[in-house]
Amino acid sequence: DVKVTQSSRYLVKRTGEKVFLECVQDMDHENMFWYRQDPGLGLRLIYFSYDVKMKEKGDIPEGYSVSREKKERFSLILESASTNQTSMYLCASRPFERFLRLPGANVLTFGAGSRLTVL
Amino acid sequence: DAKTTQPPSMDCAEGRAANLPCNHSTISGNEYVYWYRQIHSQGPQYIIHGLKNNETNEMASLIITEDRKSSTLILPHATLRDTAVYYCIASTGTASKLTFGTGTRLQVTL
Numbered sequence: 728d729v730k731v732t733q734s735s736r737y738l739v740k741r742t743g744e745k746v747f748l749e750c751v752q753d754m755d756h757e758n759m760f761w762y763r764q765d766p767g768l769g770l771r772l773i774y775f776s777y778d779v780k781m782k783e784k785g786d787i788p789e790g791y792s793v794s795r796e797k798k799e800r801f802s803l804i805l806e807s808a809s810t811n812q813t814s815m816y817l818c819a820s821r822p823f824e825r826f827l828r829l830p831g832a833n834v835l836t837f838g839a840g841s842r843l844t845v846l
Numbered sequence: 847d848a849k850t851t852q853p854p855s856m857d858c859a860e861g862r863a864a865n866l867p868c869n870h871s872t873i874s875g876n877e878y879v880y881w882y883r884q885i886h887s888q889g890p891q892y893i894i895h896g897l898k899n900n901e902t903n904e905m906a907s908l909i910i911t912e913d914r915k916s917s918t919l920i921l922p923h924a925t926l927r928d929t930a931v932y933y934c935i936a937s938t939g940t941a942s943k944l945t946f947g948t949g950t951r952l953q954v955t956l
Contacts, residue, residue: 731889760943769933770890770946777942785943817889833880833939837889 730754731838733818739844746805748841750818757823759801760835761785761793764815773816776801777823808845816841847945848873848936855951858928864921866950868934871915876938879910881919882946883930890933890946893919924954 734749752759757778762770762785772785774793782793790812794802801820805812819835851869858864870879878897882890894901894908896917901908907920921928933949 767948769948772943772945775943783942819889833878833937833941833944834892835944837891840887840889
């Protein structure tokens, strides 16, 4: 089974702190994603990465940055945490389309999530 | 991604079939219908996807109308463990991202 592991399930940080959320996948997937989930808003894409050292902004990148130095690891960085970044953060990965066995199988595998509280 | 519309919540008795509807009236010819679910305190989990034909796997069945403007996810014998939020997404197979809405909260009861 593909596993996507997020380093922390629960974090509590103070306003202004630098926060690192780590995500590791063990199936050699090229694509990785960071979403945040808030009540009533569903999942919103923050950043994604096609491959090592490549990144693309999602729908809500403001206040966030990412790092993909190794294929298996995708880090989300909050340079200066603010209270409006209190949320559930979800990491996901996906193999590059040409390796998918099923046509149209745009299948993401998610981690369990990291719940961040910024005080 | 084409916009999808789902009811915010549904109830289902354990052992009965759960039929979750989804409207996607503006879906384009190369967009698939994907279903994911999210059990409380976990990340979303892929269930099934389809383009035109009905699909079935070990988790569920997907029925897509002939005009492709709507679909139904069927859990044939719902159990308490199927209580979750179910997301319907219309997107191409090679889209760079999937857009999740707010989904349908399915409550399975005894």
